[in-house]
Amino acid sequence: MVSACAYSGAYPTGYGVYTKNTEGLPEEMFDGPQASGFTHFQQSGTGAIRKYYNYVRVTPMVQSLDALGQAWPLRDEVAEAGYYAATLDTGIRCEITVGAKAAIHRYTFPEHRNARIVVDLSCGGLAIDHGRTVPLRAYAESIGNGRAQGTVVVEGVPLSVHVEVDSPGWRQMLWHDRRLIEGGTRLDFDRIRQTTLRPFGLLFMGPATAGRSVEVRIGFSLRGCEQARENLRRECGDGPPAFDTVRARTTDRWRDHVGRIEVEGGSPARRQVFATAMYHSLIKPCFADDESPFWPTSGPFAFDVCTMWDIYKTQLPLLAAICPDRAVDLLESLIRVCEEEGNFPIGYRMARGADRFFRQASALAHTALADAHALDLGDLDWNWALAHMDGDLRRMYGEDFYEHGVVHPISHTLDLAYAYHCTAAVARALNDNALADDLAARSHLWTNAFDPDTGLLWDSSFYEGGKWNYSFRLLHDMAGRIALAGGDKAFVAMLDSFFGYGAPAVAQPGQRPDPAEMAAGYALNRFQGLNNEPDMEAPWSYHYAGRPDRTAEVVHAALTWQFGTGPGGLPGNDDSGALSSWYVWASLGLFPIAGQNLFLVSAPAFAHATIHLRDREFVIETSGHRETPISSDGLSSVPPPQYVQSAWLNGKPLDVACLRASDVHAGGRLRLELGPEPSAWGHAIRPPSLSDPHRTGATP
Template sequence: MVSACAYSGAYPTGYGLYTKNTEGVPEAMFDAPQASGFTHFQQSGTGAIRKYYNYVRVTPMVQPLDCLGQAWALHDEVAEPGYYAATLDTGVRSELTVGAKVAVHRYTFPQTRSARVVLDLSCGGLAIDHGRTVPLRAHVEMVGPGRAQGTVVVEGVPLSVYVEFDTPRWRQMLWYDRRLIEGGTRLDFDRIRQTTLRPFGLLFMGSAAAGQSVEVRIGFSLRGCEQARRNLHRECGEGELAFDDLRARTSANWSDHVGRVEVQGGTDARRQVFATSMYHSLIKPCFGDDESPFWPTPGPFAFDVCTMWDIYKTEIPLLAAIVPDRAVDLLESLIRVCEEEGNFPIGYRMARGADRFFRQASALAHTALADAHALGLGDLDWNWALVHMADDLRRMYGEDYYEHGVVHPITHTLDLAYAYHCTAGVARAMGDPMLAEDMVARSRLWSNAFDPATGLLVDSSFYEGGKWNYSFRLIHDMAGRIALAGGDAPFVRMLDSFFGFGADPVVQPGVRPDPTTMAAGYALNRFEGLNNEPDMEAPWSYHYAGRPDRTAEVVHAALTHQFGTGPGGLPGNDDSGGLSSWYVWASLGLFPIAGQGLFLVNAPAFEQATIHLAEGDFTIETSGHRQAPISSDGFDRPPAPQYVQSARLNGKPLDVAHLSAATVHAGGRLHLELGPEPSEWGSKFRPPSLSDPHGTGARP
């Protein structure tokens, strides 16, 4: 539930250095990493987060309180799963670690007669235009020596904290508008507005010997200070030094989860990026079990689903594979949101009301629900889930789709047709054939989104994209979609044009590109790289046209030229781990077709990999794998892609370039023979489609 990191006030995507931008190279706000303190609750590499989070700023200071908000350069940074450390210009060594519902800070001071640890409960958002969070109500009070608690209502959510400080000889005081309140034990704010907000909080102050460390322990809850106190004591004990123990437990927990996919071979850089991608894939969504402020009952409460558009294709299938209990908890939480608020959310943050991001997409939860039902995950009430799935299809854009068979933005037509397909599978399995047949009929209306004259989507508005990158989505009837484009050869030519085969390199725009430059770039109708959600699945469209060799080339180029170690090692926003999950699957030589219970097979980046699943291990092993060299900039540069020459599943020949999800989840061994030249493997039998369930020319 809790995250903690250095707070610069800049946009978090881009190492906390840049202002928000949507075109060209981002503009730097600062020359180097800096922080005005350390905050809690973060987004993870998403787009327009605006003002959410960065709550409860903790700042170690050797200056007067007047200097609160000043930023200091960060030196000697260390970042590990569950741990962050840096030294401020003031000489204070700052370390952070977290648990499920707690954070512990440890600050090591230089010798000073006036050390301070300041908690700012008014802080939130970013130091960019329209980026600030303004709390609505708040209270903070002292409850004993080294003890305090408070609640701040932010974005309609009551965020409560319980604070313990381990140096009883230091004074503790409340402050308001950077002025100490002598003798005060409680602050109350019944109504705060943008024009009336002044910073407020509490501090601990005293003298420090050189090298003296102090700990601040914070328990969090969305259900009041008493539950925040219980959360803190459950994880950290009562009045004990907790930092090292908590850090060790959190590190072990992360090691367990990251280790649920193991790889062998490849270069050090590739293995480092892979492990980092596993970590990023598991940061979001956040689970605050028994913490929902919107309904009183216990159970899973998931937030930072930001957004389903980011995570439904790659990340949720990864969660279903390696942490299936948490994947089910996410779905149970989404069903509860739909029950309470009337919609399955597209985005859901720690904020009042489903942050639906309705412009992005429609009805994406249906995809994950269909996969979970087909795999038999969890013990959800599927009759109740089916009711919500069916009802949700008629909401918002869904009503126009139901009445007219098409809706704009046109991508929502594809979303809704796909959701009908997913819901039909659940209805059929639940013994409701009439509902299933009605759903199947409506799922066939995907064709209304395409122009037969061009083979592309019809003109419309598009969210962060255009008709070309959205035209190669992996829908439930790829056989029909390819036929609409004129067949395999024309479809492959369109894909080749999109990915720039045989075309001149594209010059990337710089800082603040002018409209003419951007318009010329958009007019190229080219693949943007893996910096946006619609582009993550497009390379795999080649599989459906009998050209898995082309998939291998595009995926190889993305893995080896767009990802590296260190800051800047991602090609775009990580999108709550959606992009990193793509890297994990692509490196394994697999790609999940969410909602269809299917994996596409490709040449992997590692000699061998093992996914530890609930039913047993699934191992992907290779022969003929070449280890890539490593260049000085930390990016792998293998000379050429590799192609699958033949495959065996559990010792038997595999002629198709796909596997059922049930096969993968049951465990087994996939052996891929690799070579330097394209082969005929996987080109004859296609992945199943609605209008061709056995694959073109495939055996029954």
């Protein structure tokens, strides 16, 4: 539930150094990393969403309260899974670890007679224009002996805290508008507005001996202070110190999860990027089990589902493989949101009412639910799920699609046709054939999105991209899609143009690009990058036209040049782990086709890999593998890719460049023979399509 880190107030997510930016190079607000304290609910790799949390800022200080909000440079930073540490320019060493619903801080002060730990309950959002979150109501209470509690209602959500500070002999006080309230034990704010907000919170103050550490323990709940206190007790027990115990427990949990895919070979930099990608893939969504403030029942409650429009392609299939119980919990939570609030969310934050982001996409939960059913994950009530899947298809953009068979933005036509296909599969499996037939008929309406004269989508408005970016989406009928484009040769030529084969390099925009420069870039009709949601799957479209060798070339170049170690090691927006999940799958030589019980197969980046799936393993082994470095190894030229020459699944020849997801989940062994030149493997037999499920041979 808790994601704690240093807080600068800058973009992105509150830790960064930039002003808000959506196009071109970002402008820096600061020269380097700095912090005004440490917050507990941070996003992970999200772009320009409306709010960024960053609630409950804790600041260790040796200055007076008037200096609250000042930022100090960070040095000696350490970042590990479940642990963050840095030294402020004031000489205070700061460490944070987290449990499921708690955060433990440890501050080591220099000698000072009035050291302070300040808890700011009014903090929220980013310190950029229109970036702040203002509490609606709040209360804070000092309950003595280093204990305090409070509740802040932010965006309609009651976030409660229980705070314990291990500081014998220190004073504790409330403060408001940077002024101490001597003798006061409670603050109440029944109505707060932008114009009336003045910072408020808790303060603990006393003498510090050089090298002495003070531990701060905070429990969180969305259901009141008492539950926040109980959440802290479950993490820490009844007595201090708790930091090392909680850190060790959290480290063990992360080691277990990150270790659920093991790779062998590769340079140290490549292995580091892979492990980091695994970590990023597992940070979000946040789960707050039994904590929903919107319905009273127990059970999973997931928030930070901020980028459903790309996590459904890569991250959710990864969770289904290595954390299946949590994947099912997420789906149950989304069904509950649909039941309580009226529709499946496309994005869902810790806020009253879903930020549904409907411009981006429609009906994406259907895809993940179809995957879960095909893989027999968990014990969801599938009749309950199907009722909501069917009902949701006719909400928002779905209403126009139902009535007219096409809707703009035109990409939503593809979303909805695909969701009808996925829902039909679940209905068929549940023996509701009448419903399945009706849904399946509407799934064919994807053709209404395409201009038969160009083989591309009709002109429309598009979110983050143009019609070329969205035209290479992996549909349920790729055979029909390629035929509509004029056949294999024409489709491959379009893809080659999109990826810039034989074309000069594209100049990248600088800071504050003007609209004409951006329009000229879009007019090139080129691949924008893996951080762009529709482009993530485009390299794999070649598979359906019998050219898995082209997929291998594009993916190899991306793995080599677009990812590295250190700051800037991602080629843009991680979108809550979606991009990192793409990296994990691509490094394994696999790509999930969400909603179709299917993986495409390509050349992996490691000689050997093992996916741990509950009580079984899926092993990917190679012969003829050649180790290649990545950009972080100081490359000056592109090492050539490798190509699959032949493949075997569980000892039997695999002539098609795909396998069922259920085969992966069942455990087994995929053996790939690799070589330096393209081969005929995967050319004649194609992955299945709706209009040609046993597709063989090349189309004209």
